[in-house]
Amino acid sequence: MELVITSAIVVGVAILAIVFSRSESHQRNKKFEAVFAGREQLAIDQFYEKYFKDRGVPLHVVSGVRKILEEQLLADMSRLTDTDDFSKNLNFFFDFDSMVDVEIVCALEKEFSINISDEEAVNTKTINEIMQLVFRKLEDKDAT
Incomplete structure (x- = not known):
């Protein structure tokens, strides 16, 4: 049972890390494009x-x-x-x-x-x- 709970926590943390990383990447790309737009x-x-x-x-x-x-x-x-x-x-x-x-x-x-x-x-x-x-x-x- 502990193994199942631990596995679920690890999967949850991994999913949050992926979502956060994608969000951060999207924000970075938006700022990048705003600075370099039209060049x-x-x-x-x-x-x-x-x-x-x-x-x-x-x-x-x-x-x-x-x-x-x-x-x-x-x-x-x-x-x-x-x-x-x-x-x-x-x-x-x-x-x-x-x-x-x-x-x-x-x-x-x-x-x-x-x-x-x-x-x-x-x-x-x-x-x-x-x-x-x-x-x-x-x-x-x-x-x-």
Whole structure:
């Protein structure tokens, strides 16, 4: 009898987890679409040409950062702009995973073999600032 009750509780918890996960995913998708509505999708080379080529940031940095953002945020970043801001229009990503900012920093450090201080991470909010930070860190590393 205890086994039946325990099994029923486990099944109930699993069903609640699935329902909650779907609801959370639906809310996230709605916020995502609201932020990116009306924007054109840009392939990585178009994104680079439009926002970063004239700033001297290499394509491999732009490509690597955008790939990390897509992987960590589980989202298509093809409609991203250089002025998108994690403290403003992109802050909804943190509503669904409060540790994603730490995961992004760790992934950037690993991918580019750089170190990002806590202060730098806190003060880096826009896509442009992220690209510039990674680029500057790579330049500093190459200079030493």
